Amino acid sequence: MFGVDESGRVTFVTEAFASRLGTTREALAGRSLTDLVVGDGEAVQATLAAVADADAGATRRCRVSFDPETAAPATVEFTATDGGVVGTLCQRTAPTDEFHHLFAQSHDAIVAFEMVNKVPVVRRVNDAFVETFGYAEGEIVGESLNDYIVPDGRVSEATDYDQRTAAGKVNHAIVARKTVDGRREFLYRGLPYETDAGRRYGFAIYTDVTDDRRRQRRLRVLHRVLRHNLGNDLSVVFGMAEYLQQNVTRPELQTAAVRILDAAERLDDVSEQAREVEAALDTVTERSVDAAALACSVADDYRHRTPLQTMVPETAPVSGGFNLVGALENLVENAVEHTPDGTPVRLTVDAGEEDTLIRVADDGDGIPAIERAPIFEDADITTLQHGTGLGLWFARWVAEAAGGDLRYDRTDGWTVVTLRLPSAETCDFNVSDRCHSPPGR
Structure with missing residues (x-):
């Protein structure tokens, strides 16, 4: 002293x-x-x-x-x-040398604070905080954090988070805060801890997500407006094309009407796929499902169209939830649709301690490069090079949401698409009550 x-x-x-x-x-x-x-x-x-x-x-x-x-x-x-x-x-309040480097060099704004009468009082800020919010350490240390960065109208919300922090609970939320560039949106993480002396401290970490969230909102609006207008205009196209097909006598005009109907149906199919994908991906689930039962259920649905061989274990719990049903259906549909009639399709499940591999294999011509490169190789999608469907994309997104991925391999004339998913300990729900198929069925 x-x-x-x-x-x-x-x-x-x-x-x-x-x-x-x-x-x-x-x-x-x-x-x-x-x-x-x-x-x-x-x-x-x-x-x-x-x-x-x-x-x-x-x-x-x-x-x-x-x-x-x-x-x-x-x-x-x-x-x-x-x-x-x-x-x-002050004793035992300074961070370790290792933490000091993390604190100082982080690109996220970080505040070290002490809870005083359930108010977060600033004890330290990093350079990213100074750059983002515009307050130097000497200017804000010892002051209430809320008084400086919480906008009008958000004080009650901030107070609720402070109550949780004072109770030793972690906060994780999207919040709006005042910055040197005006109001911005942040992913906020509040991490409290208590010293040996019983004093409550914590860290508030702010990651700016404003641009990403604005982009997502714009895409949602554009998607919904486009989908609405597309649906209305397709109704007109279908009606007029059918009218022409039924009422014109010249063969070339009838052929034109058929081509219009075919193109409209393909466009309508893609629009319907987009609706299904949006609905499925908006339903976030962390529940686990039995991949073995799922494979059997999907295989039974397609055996009337092609010889479908399965090899699955008794059970194979995986993360991913019910969206995996649609993902696997899309992979099997893609294999069946692009192989000659009567050509076998193989569906196998290989359950590992950490990952489970669900493979769909066929001996067709393989996935065209225009569809394969963006999905499996992260190539840029251009107006001259892209696929027309969303099935493979949906399977990839479902796998990634579960912590896995989608893989492609072409060996000895066989195309193999693999869903890699994290293995789980138990199943939260059953996809089907159907019996497991024996190996090689």
Whole structure:
């Protein structure tokens, strides 16, 4: 502990503080506090000035280094008194050296705070916070975080999060906050912890997601408007094409009407796929399902169209939920549709300790490059190179949402598409009550 007068000079020090600096109490008396600081002393000066102008009992903290050899930072709490300012080195509140680097170099804005009467009082901020919100550490340390960055109309929401933090609960939400660029949206994570002395501290981490969320909202609006207009206009196309087909006598006009109907039906199929994909992917589920039962159920639905061989274990719980039904149906449909009649399709499930592989194999011509490259190789989709359906995309998105992926392989004339999914311990629900098919069926 040490004392500082209104001019910033040391008036007294304890033996422990002098020992920390490797000197004596007599050698420190009368020296300017900023002379003892390693590096830039502006934060110390700003904090001292703020406390000196405050009422007795007011406190502020700042990060400072007194060690010329290691420059290791420490947290100092300054308290206003009637005769000046008293500084106290805080014990066990400074982060470790490893954490200091993470804190300082993170691109996300981070605030280290202390809960004081259920209010988050700023103790430290990183450079990303200063850049994002515009407040230097010396300006905001010791102040209520909410007073600086919470917009009008969001105070009640912030208070609810503070109540959870004070109770030791983690916060995770999308929030709006005031920044140097106006109001922005952030993914906010509040991580509380308690010291041995029973004081509640925490970290608030802010990841700017404004642009992503705005882009998602625009895409949703464009999709719905396009889908609405597409549905209305397709109704007109169908009606007029059917009228022409029934009423014109010239063969070339009848042929044109048939081609119009075919194109409209393909467009309507894609629109319907888009509706189904949107509905399925909007239903987020973390439930597990039995991949073995799923494979048997889908295989039974397609055996009337092609010889479909299965090889599955007794059970194979995987993550992914009920959307896996549609994903596997799309893969099997794609294989059946693009292989000659009577050509076998193989559906196998290989359950591993960490991952389960669901493979759909056929000996057709393979997936065309225009569809394969964007889906399996992450190639750019251009107006000159893309597929026309959403089935493979849907299977990929479902796999990725579950923590897996979709893979493609072409070996010895066989095309193999594999759903890799995380294995689960148990099944939350059954896809079908049908019996498992024996190996090789």
